[in-house]
Amino acid sequence: MGILEKISEIEKEIAQTQKNKATEYHLGLLKAKLAKYRPQLLEPSKSAPSKGEGFDVMKSGNACVALIGYPSVGKSTFLSLMTPTASDAASYEFTALTCIPGLTEYKGANIQLLDRPRIIEGAAQGKGRGRQVIAVACTGEVQRSLLEKELESMDIRLDKHKPNIYFRPKKGGGISFNSTVTLTQCSEKLVQLILHEYKIFSAEVLFREDCSPDEFINVIVGNWVYVPCLYVYNKIDQISMEEVDCLARKPNSVVISCGMKLNLEMLWEYLALTCIYTKKRGQRLDFTETIILRKGASVEHVCHRIHWSLTSQFKYALVWGSSTKYSLQQVGLTHTTEREDVIQMVKK
Numbered sequence: 001m002g003i004l005e006k007i008s009e010i011e012k013e014i015a016q017t018q019k020n021k022a023t024e025y026h027l028g029l030l031k032a033k034l035a036k037y038r039p040q041l042l043e044p045s046k047s048a049p050s051k052g053e054g055f056d057v058m059k060s061g062n063a064c065v066a067l068i069g070y071p072s073v074g075k076s077t078f079l080s081l082m083t084p085t086a087s088d089a090a091s092y093e094f095t096a097l098t099c100i101p102g103l104t105e106y107k108g109a110n111i112q113l114l115d116r117p118r119i120i121e122g123a124a125q126g127k128g129r130g131r132q133v134i135a136v137a138c139t140g141e142v143q144r145s146l147l148e149k150e151l152e153s154m155d156i157r158l159d160k161h162k163p164n165i166y167f168r169p170k171k172g173g174g175i176s177f178n179s180t181v182t183l184t185q186c187s188e189k190l191v192q193l194i195l196h197e198y199k200i201f202s203a204e205v206l207f208r209e210d211c212s213p214d215e216f217i218n219v220i221v222g223n224w225v226y227v228p229c230l231y232v233y234n235k236i237d238q239i240s241m242e243e244v245d246c247l248a249r250k251p252n253s254v255v256i257s258c259g260m261k262l263n264l265e266m267l268w269e270y271l272a273l274t275c276i277y278t279k280k281r282g283q284r285l286d287f288t289e290t291i292i293l294r295k296g297a298s299v300e301h302v303c304h305r306i307h308w309s310l311t312s313q314f315k316y317a318l319v320w321g322s323s324t325k326y327s328l329q330q331v332g333l334t335h336t337t338e339r340e341d342v343i344q345m346v347k348k
């Protein structure tokens with residue numbers, strides 16, 4: 001039996017199994033098996049795309065944003081408006097077959113934009129890229145939940161945090177299980193069963209959060225990727241004011257129109273990048289020596305960006321700017337910086 005058949009058999013069984021106390025161990029085991037097979041689907045095929053095609057684009061800039069969406073929602077148009085890269089936003093549909101990178105600059109920060117290959121429904125189940133195009137005309141809301149589902153099956157978790165579970169396999173001594181919270185979805189027995197499925201017979205497990213069996217499985221397997229995300233609804237010039245208002249009020253969402261160039265700067269506000277100037281002792285401030293960081297970065301973050309060894313030699317920092325009460329103030333590593341602060345590090 002091939003991997004695809006095995007996966008669909010297990011998925012069928014999960015769907016047919018009623019969820020209750022009596023079946024929870026069986027379901028947990030099925031999910032553990034599923035998590036073992038899924039990565040095999042995503043392993044690169046022998047006929048990998050040639051260099052420069054597909055997903056292998058070198059990361060560059062201070063932040064990297066991947067545009068993911070259904071065909072014809074305006075990804076290429078957005079990329080071509082924001083970056084000088086000539087993206088193929090042709091008047092015909094279904095253009096972006098490979099990953100097209102573009103670089104844009106905003107308030108001193110370089111941001112890389114990637115126009116990803118279109119998401120094809122079922123791609124994670126092994127359906128070929130480029131061959132199947134989703135022929136559905138659906139609303140932004142439907143597209144959003146389908147995209148979430150599809151990305152989830154590719155082990156991408158949007159706007160979620162890593163499960164707070166401590167897990168350490170050991171050479172011997174059996175499984176020690178503990179939790180600091182009341183668990184409603186997992187139990188010691190289920191955890192043991194799942195670990196045995198992965199041939200792990202000795203490990204330390206500590207649940208610091210009420211996690212699901214899936215979350216625990218992915219702590220063992222470690223193949224989930226946690227990605228922050230912003231939902232962008234384009235073409236608002238084609239819908240009513242009421243619809244625009246409703247979409248704009250959803251969490252983590254912005255409404256834009258590439259056609260009318262409305263609200264295109266939203267991405268930068270979301271990325272919340274900030275720039276800081278560093279000054280060397282006895283030298284004049286050089287405005288070209290900027291460091292780009294996430295908003296709310298501390299002096300320690302700045303140190304890390306200058307040199308990995310700087311924190312161990314750090315004595316204090318002198319700050320000119322809006323983050324301090326007085327201009328030229330002495331601060332420690334935990335001090336939170338503000339946009340366009342000037343910082344001079346003083347070593348021990």
Ligand SMILES: Nc1nc2c(ncn2[C@@H]2O[C@H](COP(=O)(O)OP(=O)(O)OP(=O)(O)O)[C@@H](O)[C@H]2O)c(=O)[nH]1
Binds near residue numbers: 077091234258259
């Ligand atoms: N009315 C309107 N049309 C838009 C807007 N943005 C893009 N379009 C049009 O929508 C069509 C598709 O845009 P693309 O940028 O090619 O879409 P895409 O998401 O890159 O599509 P694929 O490459 O197939 O994945 C083009 O004809 C654009 O001119 C917008 O804000 N309003």
